[in-house]
Amino acid sequence: MCGIIGYTGRKKAAPIILDGLKRLEYRGYDSAGIALLTRREDLGLRREDYGFQVVKQKGRLAALEENPKTAKLEGFTGIGHTRWATHGEPSDINSHPHLGGSNRVAIVHNGIIENYKQLKAKLESKGARFVSQTDSEVIAQLAEHYYSGDLIDALIKTFNALQGSFALGVMCVDNPDIIIAVRKDNPLIIGVSEHGNFIASDVPAVLNHTNKVYYMEDGEIAVINKDEVTFINSDKEVITKPQTTVTWGVDDAEKGGYPHFMLKEITEQPKVLNDTVNITFNEGENKKTIDKIDFLMFNRIVITACGSAYNAGLCGRYVFEKLCRRSVEVELASEFRYKDPIIDEKTLVILVSQSGETADTIAAMREAKARGAATLGIVNVIGSTIAKESALCLFTAAGPEIAVATTKAFSAQLILLYALALKAAANMGRLTEGALLKLEDEIRALPAKAAEILENVDVLQKYSSNCIGYKSVFFIGRNIDYAIAAEGSLKLKEISYIHSEAYAGGELKHGTISLIEDNTLVVTISNNPALHGKIMSNAEQVISRGANVLLLGNCGGARFEDCGNEKITFIKLPCCHELFSPSLSAIALQLFAYYIAANKGLDVDKPRNLAKSVTVE
Ligand code: M6R
Numbered sequence: 149m150c151g152i153i154g155y156t157g158r159k160k161a162a163p164i165i166l167d168g169l170k171r172l173e174y175r176g177y178d179s180a181g182i183a184l185l186t187r188r189e190d191l192g193l194r195r196e197d198y199g200f201q202v203v204k205q206k207g208r209l210a211a212l213e214e215n216p217k218t219a220k221l222e223g224f225t226g227i228g229h230t231r232w233a234t235h236g237e238p239s240d241i242n243s244h245p246h247l248g249g250s251n252r253v254a255i256v257h258n259g260i261i262e263n264y265k266q267l268k269a270k271l272e273s274k275g276a277r278f279v280s281q282t283d284s285e286v287i288a289q290l291a292e293h294y295y296s297g298d299l300i301d302a303l304i305k306t307f308n309a310l311q312g313s314f315a316l317g318v319m320c321v322d323n324p325d326i327i328i329a330v331r332k333d334n335p336l337i338i339g340v341s342e343h344g345n346f347i348a349s350d351v352p353a354v355l356n357h358t359n360k361v362y363y364m365e366d367g368e369i370a371v372i373n374k375d376e377v378t379f380i381n382s383d384k385e386v387i388t389k390p391q392t393t394v395t396w397g398v399d400d401a402e403k404g405g406y407p408h409f410m411l412k413e414i415t416e417q418p419k420v421l422n423d424t425v426n427i428t429f430n431e432g433e434n435k436k437t438i439d440k441i442d443f444l445m446f447n448r449i450v451i452t453a454c455g456s457a458y459n460a461g462l463c464g465r466y467v468f469e470k471l472c473r474r475s476v477e478v479e480l481a482s483e484f485r486y487k488d489p490i491i492d493e494k495t496l497v498i499l500v501s502q503s504g505e506t507a508d509t510i511a512a513m514r515e516a517k518a519r520g521a522a523t524l525g526i527v528n529v530i531g532s533t534i535a536k537e538s539a540l541c542l543f544t545a546a547g548p549e550i551a552v553a554t555t556k557a558f559s560a561q562l563i564l565l566y567a568l569a570l571k572a573a574a575n576m577g578r579l580t581e582g583a584l585l586k587l588e589d590e591i592r593a594l595p596a597k598a599a600e601i602l603e604n605v606d607v608l609q610k611y612s613s614n615c616i617g618y619k620s621v622f623f624i625g626r627n628i629d630y631a632i633a634a635e636g637s638l639k640l641k642e643i644s645y646i647h648s649e650a651y652a653g654g655e656l657k658h659g660t661i662s663l664i665e666d667n668t669l670v671v672t673i674s675n676n677p678a679l680h681g682k683i684m685s686n687a688e689q690v691i692s693r694g695a696n697v698l699l700l701g702n703c704g705g706a707r708f709e710d711c712g713n714e715k716i717t718f719i720k721l722p723c724c725h726e727l728f729s730p731s732l733s734a735i736a737l738q739l740f741a742y743y744i745a746a747n748k749g750l751d752v753d754k755p756r757n758l759a760k761s762v763t764v765e
Contacts, residue, residue, distance in 0.1 A: 149232040149759045150244070150258040151175035152336075153353050154317040154327040156225040157344010157374045165228035166213055168346070168353035171401060173209050174550050174753070174760040175258075175349060176232025179243035180205060180212040183254040184226035185324040199321055200254050204243035208754075224344075224374070225325055227317040229256040232759040235264070236281030246285040248292030249276050252321050253299075255291065257284040258349055259313035259334040260764050267309060287316065299323055300369065303330065304382050313507070313763065317347050329370040334763050335505050335532060338362040338370050338377050340391070345372040350529075350761075351394050352401040352548055359394040363531035392531065401548045408752045410551035410643070414738050417556050418599040421731065423545035424560040425592055428567045434542045438567060441540065443472075443575040446496040446522070450489070452479040452512045453500035454762065456554045456638060457526075457561060461500055462631035463730040464565030470727060471573035471587075482765070484512040493520035498568070501525070502549060502557035503761040504532025511765070513538055526564045528557045542568075551753045552760045553643050555738045558635065559598075562731050566591055590725040594732070597722035601735050607719055608736060611698065612743035616644075618669045622660070622690075623650040623737075625673035626683050629701075632730040633673050636737030643745040643755045653686035666694035671740070674701035675721070675729035691715045700736050702729060 151172025155164045165182050173180075181204030201221050205212040209230060212218055229244035236242035245254045261267070264283035267290060272278065276289050290309060294302035299320045307314075313333035319326070329336055329347040339346035339354030339361050346354045347370065351361060362377070364370060368387060371378045379387040406412035428434040443449075449468065451461035461478040468476040479489070481499070491497060497516035501509045504527040513534055516523050525538035528546050535541045544560030570587055573579045579587070615621075621640055623633035630652045637650035651660055653672070664670070670690045674683045680703050687697045695715070702721040721732045745752045 149176050149234065149761065149763050151230040151349045151353070152227065152256040152258050152315060152317050152347070153349070154227040154256070154319075154329065154347040154372070155344055156325055156327050156372060157341070158224065159343050161224050161226040162218065162221040164357070165226050166209070166218070167356060168348060169209050169228045169230050171352040171355070172349055173230050174552055176230050176759045177208050177754050178233045178238035179207060179231045179240070180209045180229065181243040181245055182212065182218070182221065182226060182228040183245040183319065184221050184223035185319055185321065186223035199251050200247060200319070202245060202247065202254070204240055204245070206238050206240050206243065225319065225327065227254065227256045227319055227327060234260055234764055235283040242280045242282050244284060246280060246282065246288045248288040250292060253288050253291045253295060254319045255284065255288045256317045257287055258315040258763065259332075261286055261310055261314065262312035263310070283312075287314070291318065295320070297322075299328060300371070300380070300384065303328055303369070307332070307382070315349060325373050327372050329364065329372070330368070331364045332366050333507070333510070333533070336364040337531070338364060338372065340377055344374045345377050347372060352550070355394065355398040355401060359397070361392050361394060362389050363392060396547050401550060408551065408742070408746065410553055410555060410742055410752050411746075413549055413551055413556045414735065414742060415602055416547070417559050417735055418595045418602065420546045420556040420560050421563060421598055422595040424563045425595065427543070427545055428564060429588055429592065434564065434567070437540050437542055438571050441524070441568075441571060443496070443572040446494055448491065448495040449474065449476045449498065449572075450479060450491060450495060451476065451498045451500060452481045452484050452509065454481050454506050454508050456558045456635055457500040457502060457509070459631065459635035459638060460558055460561040460565060461498070462634060463562055463628055464569065466628040466631060467566055467569040467727045468572060471569050472576050472578055474572075474576070479512070481506065481512040482508040485515040489515065489519070491516055491519050491521045493522070495521040496524060497521045498524045498526060499534050499538055500561050501534050502528045502544070502546070502554050504529045504534035505761050505763050507763050507765050510534060510537070526561055528560070552755055552758050553639055553741070553752075559731055559734055562734070563591065563594070566728060587725070590728055594724065594728060597724055597732055598735055600722045601732060605739060608739045609743050611717060611719065612740045613747045615669060615744050616748050618646055618667065620663065621646055621648040621669045621671060622656070622664070623648065623671045623673070624653045624656060624683065624686055626653045626679045627676055628726065628730060629673040629675055629683070629733070632733045632737070633671070635734060636671060636673070636740070639738055639741040640744065642758065643741055643750065643752050644748060645750070645756070646744065653683045656686060657689065661689065661693065664690045664693045664695050668695045669698065670695045671698045671700065671737070673733055674699060674703055675733065676726045677703045687716065698740070700733060702732065
């Protein structure tokens with residue numbers, strides 16, 4: 149939810165930290181802050197005049213950059229933070245870094261300290277004075293409380309006292325060249341470069357300087373100075389860790405001339421689909437993993453995820469059930485562990501997550517493992533918690549996704565769910581070799597069809613630009629079109645702030661149709677020839693109550709000849725097998741949402757109140 153970065157090296161730290169924060173801003177953007185330390189001999193200061201230089205500011209990173217105090221920051225070691233507020237409103241004082249009471253220790257924190265009230269009361273009873281409303285300040289105060297000359301000892305005691313989740317960067321005035329990092333349940337990487345070393349919440353923050361990283365594990369402590377990185381455990385024993393070379397470059401995490409990351413990422417989808425198909429259906433890591441799965445071992449399949457990843461699961465369910473004739477459950481990860489789920493060692497639990505760090509999905513995975521179920525991650529971020537902890541993991545070849553609204557990762561998730569459904573059906577003897585190959589060919593054809601939609605973007609752009617005045621938009625579909633309608637609705641409301649809801653076409657008349665009036669837009673999705681007549685009847689029902697209809701679908705022109713009605717605008721999508729049609733509908737729906745939000749002049753990549761990676765419950 150928050151982004152943290154730290155740098156110590158031979159270059160000036162402030163510009164490096166600010167640049168890193170820019171690349172982490174997708175994780176939260178309520179406020180930002182930076183703390184630097186300079187060796188006192190460099191400053192010619194007496195001990196008592198020496199301390200942290202801190203600038204913190206409510207609002208976007210730009211506000212911090214424009215603060216005149218930021219330009220005056222000096223030093224080669226520092227930590228920075230971009231915040232998604234949990235405890236305490238977005239304000240200057242609640243921004244990170246936080247300092248202990250005597251300003252000896254500074255920390256940046258991503259996560260939630262669940263027992264902060266108890267710790268705070270204890271420290272206050274011993275004389276500590278807190279200045280912020282945050283849970284995080286307790287970490288700095290506690291570290292100072294325990295500090296008596298050895299920062300690592302103090303931090304080990306501090307970590308042992310904390311309950312909750314944390315990724316931390318810590319500095320101490322007595323060790324001005326050192327940053328200490330530790331994680332529990334929140335991501336943290338260490339970057340090593342020729343001019344210095346880094347801690348960061350995510351790889352893009354360091355890519356301008358290095359592609360050599362270490363992924364930290366829970367409980368590990370990293371001690372970094374300008375020349376080296378040392379990993380130790382809580383007994384202060386040195387640990388050896390494998391270094392990873394990141395294969396994508398800084399350009400992948402740049403806008404590349406597009407006005408927004410979201411548009412860039414939508415546009416990248418033909419390549420992403422192609423890459424994901426390649427590593428999944430040709431020779432690649434995903435194929436090897438899928439080959440290992442014996443679906444006959446399971447009598448139950450559960451897909452669990454949050455947000456768009458959950459919607460991908462909804463689409464996947466239709467494909468599994470149609471091809472395997474086996475029921476599949478799709479559960480919201482935030483509900484999963486609280487419903488005493490009926491799962492055991494004969495259950496396969498599929499966890500879908502772009503970030504691999506969504507707190508609820510991680511908790512669902514751990515719950516499933518604790519009950520003996522087999523776990524299979526579908527993840528975009530290599531080295532993430534779900535990638536590491538799930539028994540098997542498939543990777544979406546989407547590359548870094550920066551816009552808060554997911555697009556290309558969602559599309560890649562669909563491909564992997566199709567692939568699993570095909571494998572399951574083949575495993576269960578439900579598909580002949582010929583039928584399997586035919587369906588695989590349909591999937592291989594998707595990247596070119598996605599490109600076709602993007603080549604004809606003008607029609608959607610023009611239509612969507614005229615939709616900015618709608619107060620309410622409904623999305624309807626039947627069967628798998630209903631599943632993708634849910635994603636269309638989420639995408640629209642998330643970035644345009646227009647109220648929207650998704651309904652099964654037949655369900656509107658059971659209550660919601662009372663909300664349809666003049667100037668309501670109903671986006672109707674129709675990709676199933678057998679259900680086209682039914683969904684068109686639903687469209688007629690809303691039109692006769694004053695609604696306008698945008699009809700998106702691929703059933704073939706003849707079926708849409710009845711669209712002479714001036715209240716209906718039909719935008720035809722390329723033809724494809726109905727089971728894989730969500731891949732094409734998704735792109736049209738993403739463009740629809742994007743152009744509305746962009747035409748409203750909104751901050752499309754960073755919608756209000758949201759963060760890309762939801763690492764709190
Ligand atoms: O990283 P994850 O895929 O686990 O994230 C799940 C949701 O938070 C995410 O899909 C969210 O709904 C997106 N902002 C939707 O665009």
